[in-house]
Each structure stands twice: as structure tokens, then as C-alpha cells.
Amino acid sequence: MPILSGARIFVESLLREKVEVVFGYPGGKVIPLYDELYDAPIKHILVRHEQGAAHAADGYARSTGKVGVCIATSGPGATNLVTGLATAYMDSVPVVAFTGQAPTSLIGTDSFQEIDIRGITLPVTKHNYMVTNVKDLAKTIKEAFYIARTGRPGPVLIDLPVDVLKSHADFMYPESVHLPGYQPTYEGNYMQIKLAAETINTSQRPVIFAGGGVINSNASEELTNMAIKGRIPVVTSLMGLGVFPEDHELSLKMLGMHGTMYANYAISEADLIIGVGVRFDDRVTGKLETFAPHAKIIHIDIDPAEINKNVKVDIPIVGNAKNVLDKLIPLIKTIERKEWLEQIKEWKRRFPLNYEYDDNSIKPQYLIEKLDELTDENTVIVTEVGQNQMWAAQYFRFSKPRSFITSGGLGTMGYGLPASVGVQVGNPNKTVINISGDGSFQMNLQELATISSNRLPVKIIILNNGTLGMVRQWQELFFDERYSVTILENPDFVKLAQAYGIKSLRIDQTNDVEMALKEALNYDGPVLLDVIIPQDENVFPMVPEGASINEMLELKKKKREKEKQGEVA
Structure with a gap:
């Protein structure tokens, strides 16, 4: 049994967890870690801000299904991770974060760059640790990775005092984890599954509502098979985009505040909602009292805390979505539901996503x-987050899971650029495109x-309207067009990118769109x-806000109201 330093135990433990890449930023209290990483067969991506490290680890995890790893030093290095950890926590993303800490002998004395990062991150991590004895380090790392990836995934933080990293101990990596207080339920109750199948088979107007939990459990294929076998239309949450192919006739795309009208109408008229891996959050439900007024609700989720949290559920099934659907599909009958599907087809015909095309400006x-x-x-x-995010969700057709990476629950501006770093590192053979707004882009443009330094072929598209677009939209629609502090004075993004050695283009004419996109996509x-x-x-x-999801503002309605106001004037 070798005797190793804490820093060496850290590296060996990561190798046991098959970690291939970490995202981080060095500092005084983690120098021992970085000294060991110098010769380690683990790729380190140097970000330019610790928030970028957390978002990059998050993007890596979402796009690969692996655990993302990030490192920051003590004090401000650690606190800079907080927004990224909160983002991962809200969207159930498996991340393990390591932070440096003051020596154990100085903890509690307000020593240089000492901060209680465990206390700070308690509400935004699935679990966190401080290792005060080097003998506990390997066991703690094993537990952290296990907690991060199992059950409902989420971020775990390990705080590492610098003296622990310098201390020595026998190294033995545990083969298994036993946590009596943490026993996720993976197999759904069969009687509940049987009852769910009976309810589905007798429903006339069912809708599947699929979320990020389906992607996390790798159950996209099962969900697709269930929808096709049962002839059941599918709506998704923002986090569920890609779980069901959007070019399929049963796809209703996204529902909720900026969902399709036909998805919202379908949910409002359904007699049964089959929620799989979803939270029923407020952006989806709208006014709770009027959400799906005619429907019974089946809710399949691995986290029992989500059942009945926001909406009353008729048939709860706690378990892993993949396992539950495997048992549910054989019990489902193929029913044509011709009348229901014809109604949905009519909604699609009458209420498509639409906008006003303009030759003179790029829509x-x-x-x-x-x-x-x-x-x-x-x-x-x-x-990123805002209008750019919603336009991408609405108008890009997603057909595969892990093909849409965004901050959902926390809505973190500045997420996209560093997340695209992690996505590209984890998927070197894929085309990674960061769709951004000019406001969000400037939150973490240092990445x-x-x-540039890692020669990552990320394609960055800034939808530049010179404003904080979504805030401005609310000000226009609900605050009498009082545009308080939402108009931006942007730098020249082309020159900025060129300063970083990145090829850059600017377009402002519709005729240039296709040519510019081809040039960007073809560039190595x-x-x-x-x-x-x-603007x-x-x-x-x-x-x-506060309305029912079938009470939607439309493009035409907005224009009619403006014309009407003009007539009155």
C-alpha cells in the first residue's frame, strides 16, 4: 500500500474515476494539486475565470453524460464557482468541484483567503465536504463522484485545506460506497406502473411531458418507443429538448411561457399528462390553478421530493425513468386516437411558430x-440566456438528446460561452455552436x-440587438415601454475576437446569412x-406572468393592439 501525499491521492483518485479532463484556475492553496497534475495523464483546461471552470465542467457533463470536474483555489477562487454550481444544481448536472482552503490550524481565524465555502454552497450543492484528515481523502472523493452521478444527479463540492494536500497517508481507493442515509430508488413500484398503463390505455387525449430527467437516465429511446406505440403526442420542457425527434408527427416541441401554442393548447385540453423526469416548474405550468384542468397526472421521477411539489399528482412513480419505462411499455396498447391527433394537427396548422420576414434586416x-x-x-x-435562448429552442429542430445545452432553472447569463468550452472538449468530433445575446456574451467573454489558446473550433453567433433583449421585451409589453437601463453600448465584437486571434465576421443583411453561416461552419x-x-x-x-398557459400573446395580437392604439390616438 503506497504512502502518498494528499495531492497525489487526489490525482490517483481521479484516475480511478476515469477522469480525463478537469477545468480550473490555479492559486496559492491548490499549488500542491497543480504540481501533481503537471505529470499526470489528465488534461487540464485553464479557464480565465473560475465561473468559467464550473460552467465548462457543467457543459462537459451535460453533453457527455460523464461527471464534470473543476478546481479553484481558496477565497475568491472558491466563491467564483458558486453561480456555476447553482446552475448545475438547478438543472441536475453531475459536477465535482474541488476548492483549496486555508490550513486546518488557521480555519476560523479569518486567515488570508479563508472562506466558509461549505456554508456558502450548502443550498446549491447536492452534498459537500471539508477533508480535515488526509486519511479520509480517497474515501471522500469516491463518495463525491458516487453522489454526483447517482439518483438525481447534482454538484458535489470538496474543500481541501492546503496542509491536507501536503500530508501523507496510505493510499487505498475504495471499491464501493455505502451511505445508509442515501439510497436512491431506481425501480418503480410495479402496481403503480400497472395502474399508469391502465390509465394510459383508457385515456382519449393523453400527452407525454418529457424533461431533462429522461436525458439524464438515457431513456430517450424508451420514451420515443412509448410515444410511437401508444400514439401519444409529446411535449418537452426546455431541458428536455432533443429527447424526442422534433420532425416526428407526434412532436409538439416545447411548452410553457415561450412554448408553441399547440403544445400549450394540447396540455390545456388533455385528459392525461404523463410527466417523465420533469419538475412542473412555473415557466411550464403558468397559473397553477388552471394548469391542465381536465387531466389526470402520472408523474415518473427519481426524486420523491418532486412528486406533488408543484402540481397534484394522481399516479406517482418514483424511480429511474429508463427502468420505469422499460416496464411500462409492454403494458401499453396501440390506440389510434384519431380524433385527438386530428385536433392537434389542426392546432399545428392554425398556430405555427411565425415571424415577419424582412429583406432589410436579419430576423x-x-x-x-x-x-x-x-x-x-x-x-x-x-x-446563453434570454431571447437568444428562446429563439434557438423554438426554431432549431432537435432530434437527439444532449444536443441542446442551456441554463434552465437558474437562467444564468454568461453560461453559454464557457459551457461550449466543456462541450467541445468532451465532443471533439462534433460541431459546437454557441448562440448568444450581446448582453450574455459580455458576462464571460474572457473565455x-x-x-483560442486551446484551438477549440467553437462557432459563436452573437444575436446583437444592442439591448438586454428579454428585459427590454418585458418593459415594452408590461411597463409602458419605459426602457430603464436596458440599452447597451457594445464594443466592436469583431475586433474583440480578432484580438484573441479568432476569425470574425459581421453581417446585417438577410442575403448574407447563408454565406456567412457556411463560411463559419466550414472553417477549421x-x-x-x-x-x-x-432591437x-x-x-x-x-x-x-401569472396567466394560464393557454393565454398567449401572439405576434399578430401585439400588432393589432398597436394599430388599435394608433386609431384611438
Whole structure:
């Protein structure tokens, strides 16, 4: 049994967990770790801000299904991880974060760069640790990876005092983990599954509502098989995009605040909702009292805390989505449901996603549609947060899981650029496209250096409207067009990218869109495309805050109201 330093135990433990890459930023208290990483067969990606490390680890995890790993030093290095950990926590992403800490003898004395990172991150991690004895280090790392990837995935943080990293102990990596207080349920109750099947088979207007939990459990194939066998239409949450092919006749795309009208109408008229790996959050349900008023609800989720949390459930099934669907599918009958599917087809015909095409200015919806035409299934779309995110979700057709990477629950501006670093590192043979708004882009634009120095061929598309678009949209629609502090004075993004050695283009004419996209996609390296779009372009449809999800603002309705106001004046 070899005697190793804590820093060496850290490296050996990561190798036992088959970690291939870590994202981090060095500092005083983690120098021992970095000294051991110097010769280790683990790739280290130097980000330019610790928040970028957390987001990159998150993007790596979402796109590969593996655990993402990030490292930061003590004090401000550790606190800079917090937003990234909260993002991963809200979206159930398996990340293990390591932070440096002051020596154990100085903890509690307000020593240099000492901070209680465990206390700070307690609400935004699945679990966290401080290792005060080097003998516990290997066991703790084993537990952290186990907790992060099992049950409902989530981030785990390990705080490492520098003296622990310098101390020595016998190294023996545990073969298994035994945590009596942590026993996730993977197999759903068969009687509940049987009852769910009976309910599905007798329903006239069922809808499957699929979320990120389906992707986490690798159950996309099972969910697709269930939908096709049962002839059941499918809506997804934002996190569930890609779980069911959107070019299939049973796809209703995304529902909720900026979902399709036909998805929202289907949920509102359904007699049964089969929720799989979803949280029924407020962006999906709208006004809770009027959500799916005619429907019974089946809820399949691995986290029992989500059952009955937001909506009353008729048939709860706690378990891993893949395992539950495997047992449910054989019990489901093939029923044509002709009347229901004809109604949905009619909604699709009457209420498609739409926008006003303009030869004189680039409409973001048009650009996303053209991007969809020019790319294939080997493409991963990573977004920032805001209008850019919603246009991508609406107008790009997703057909595979892990092809849409975005911050859902926390809505983190600045997520997309560093996340695309992790996605590209984890998927070197895929085309990774970061769709960004000009506001979000500037939150973490320093990661252009990470992309450039690592020669990552990420394609960055900035939908540049010179404003904080989604906030401005709310100000226009609900605050009497009082645009308080939402108009931006942007730098020249083309020159900025060039300063980092990144190829860059700017377009402002519709006729240039296809040519510019082809040039960016065909270029063997990173590209930044600055796309000038109209400042007043909004995301529709839209469910106003507090309204029912079938009470949607449309593009035409907005225009009619403006014309009417003009007539009155």
C-alpha cells in the first residue's frame, strides 16, 4: 500500500474515476494539486475565470453524460464557482468541484483567503465536504463522484485545506460506497406502473411531458418507443429538448411561457399528462390553478421530493425513468386516437411558430432556421440566456438528446460561452455552436482566450440587438415601454475576437446569412459571427406572468393592439 501525499491521492483518485479532463484556475492553496497534475495523464483546461471552470465542467457533463470536474483555489477562487454550481444544481448536472482552503490550524481565524465555502454552497450543492484528515481523502472523493452521478444527479463540492494536500497517508481507493442515509430508488413500484398503463390505455387525449430527467437516465429511446406505440403526442420542457425527434408527427416541441401554442393548447385540453423526469416548474405550468384542468397526472421521477411539489399528482412513480419505462411499455396498447391527433394537427396548422420576414434586416428566427438547415445530427447547440435562448429552442429542430445545452432553472447569463468550452472538449468530433445575446456574451467573454489558446473550433453567433433583449421585451409589453437601463453600448465584437486571434465576421443583411453561416461552419477553427438584428424583435408566443398557459400573446395580437392604439390616438 503506497504512502502518498494528499495531492497525489487526489490525482490517483481521479484516475480511478476515469477522469480525463478537469477545468480550473490555479492559486496559492491548490499549488500542491497543480504540481501533481503537471505529470499526470489528465488534461487540464485553464479557464480565465473560475465561473468559467464550473460552467465548462457543467457543459462537459451535460453533453457527455460523464461527471464534470473543476478546481479553484481558496477565497475568491472558491466563491467564483458558486453561480456555476447553482446552475448545475438547478438543472441536475453531475459536477465535482474541488476548492483549496486555508490550513486546518488557521480555519476560523479569518486567515488570508479563508472562506466558509461549505456554508456558502450548502443550498446549491447536492452534498459537500471539508477533508480535515488526509486519511479520509480517497474515501471522500469516491463518495463525491458516487453522489454526483447517482439518483438525481447534482454538484458535489470538496474543500481541501492546503496542509491536507501536503500530508501523507496510505493510499487505498475504495471499491464501493455505502451511505445508509442515501439510497436512491431506481425501480418503480410495479402496481403503480400497472395502474399508469391502465390509465394510459383508457385515456382519449393523453400527452407525454418529457424533461431533462429522461436525458439524464438515457431513456430517450424508451420514451420515443412509448410515444410511437401508444400514439401519444409529446411535449418537452426546455431541458428536455432533443429527447424526442422534433420532425416526428407526434412532436409538439416545447411548452410553457415561450412554448408553441399547440403544445400549450394540447396540455390545456388533455385528459392525461404523463410527466417523465420533469419538475412542473412555473415557466411550464403558468397559473397553477388552471394548469391542465381536465387531466389526470402520472408523474415518473427519481426524486420523491418532486412528486406533488408543484402540481397534484394522481399516479406517482418514483424511480429511474429508463427502468420505469422499460416496464411500462409492454403494458401499453396501440390506440389510434384519431380524433385527438386530428385536433392537434389542426392546432399545428392554425398556430405555427411565425415571424415577419424582412429583406432589410436579419430576423433571428430566420437565422436559426437557416442554421438548422445547414447542420446535421452531429451538432450541439449551446445557448446563453434570454431571447437568444428562446429563439434557438423554438426554431432549431432537435432530434437527439444532449444536443441542446442551456441554463434552465437558474437562467444564468454568461453560461453559454464557457459551457461550449466543456462541450467541445468532451465532443471533439462534433460541431459546437454557441448562440448568444450581446448582453450574455459580455458576462464571460474572457473565455475567448480559453477557446483560442486551446484551438477549440467553437462557432459563436452573437444575436446583437444592442439591448438586454428579454428585459427590454418585458418593459415594452408590461411597463409602458419605459426602457430603464436596458440599452447597451457594445464594443466592436469583431475586433474583440480578432484580438484573441479568432476569425470574425459581421453581417446585417438577410442575403448574407447563408454565406456567412457556411463560411463559419466550414472553417477549421473558432469563429465569431456578429449578427446585427432589430432591437425591437420579440419572442412570441409568450405567456404573461401569472396567466394560464393557454393565454398567449401572439405576434399578430401585439400588432393589432398597436394599430388599435394608433386609431384611438
